[in-house]
Amino acid sequence: MRKLFAATVVASVLALALAGCGTKNTTGNGAPPAGEQATDQQVQKAESLLDKIKAEGKIKIGTEGTYSPFTFHDPSGKLTGFDVELATEVAKRMGVEPVFMETQWDAMFAGLDSERFDLIANEVGIRPDRQEKYDFSDPYITSPAMLAVHKDNTTVKDFADIKGLKAAQTMTSNLTDIARENGAEIVPVDGLYQAIDVLATKRVDVTINDGLSMLVFLKEKPETPIKIVAKYPDAAHNGFVFRKGNEELVEAVNKALDEIKQDGTYLKISEKWFGTDVSN
Incomplete structure (x- = not known):
């Protein structure tokens, strides 16, 4: 009887040991240890917003659609305006499609915070209190x-x-x-x-x-x-707005803006809407 009991205990121990060998090894925070492949969720988390935009082939842009001549609808109902045209050209230089998402001004930053869109193009003034929470592109228009x-x-x-x-x-x-x-x-x-x-x-x-x-x-x-x-004596400098922590996207937009200014495209857009250069 004792031999039978002992054999049963040994068999149970072996079964537990074998079961333990089949369990996937992880670190305390659920991440795989060095040498093991990361999960799809972890890869997505590490992916930058710019990478995501390029992978999807589109950039989501928050704008009012009621703020002429920057962002509004023409008589045919088409969304147009200086900011719309400039943001479209920036997206083109980045090799992605612009997707404009219209939002009332007072809900614009909440939409950016909730990741409803990737940036704001709505002649937003660059000022210190906003820079504490958001990143801005280089200024692209100055207006008093x-x-x-x-x-x-x-x-x-x-x-x-x-x-x-x-x-x-x-x-x-x-x-x-x-x-x-x-x-x-x-x-x-x-x-x-x-x-x-x-x-x-x-x-x-x-x-x-x-x-x-x-x-x-x-x-x-x-x-x-x-x-x-x-x-007003102090003219406002305006730029595109981004969530903090997306430096690669900001740099890509700034690069596109610089190209647009250097090759004369900015001046054409500016003269179309205002009859003059509004960058300074």
Whole structure:
């Protein structure tokens, strides 16, 4: 009986040992030890965003689609504009297809954070608080902020005059910061067109908006009852925006931008939309 029991114990021990030999060896964090092949998930994790974009053959670009002349829809419904055209040319130089994903301005950065798109092309001002969280391309356009009022307004002549007045602004724009700094009461709007509409109908007193955008708008619709009364002294430098940690993608975009400027393509796009070079 004792011999039978002993034989049973030995057999059990051998079975456990053999089972242990068949178990895949891993490190404490679940990663394979040196010399073993990584899983597909680990390979994907190590892959850079630029590698992923090139592998898929497309780059996802966040933009408003309501911000003329930078990103808007023409009468046929096609998405167009300075930023759209420039971003399309950048994608072409990178050998990938641009896929534009339209988003309201106030949700633009949240869309980038959630990886809904790979970069933002929407004339975004480069400023220190944004640079703490995001990376920017080299500047590709410079434009001053301008203060506009209704044509009947004779009291507002400069930014210092807007204290206590209602200003139509998108909530997270650097242009809104200028309005706040000068004591205006912010009235939220979705974009330039809505800001001009509420100003023209006297539902607000002022709006501070991109100077190039307003000049183009008034050139196309000179009957609009608003006027520009002041230009902000510090012009904004704007660039494409990226999530932190994607240096290879930033470098690839900057390389494409430099090529576009060097071979004259930038000047052609700039003159098409503004009649001049807006890079400086």
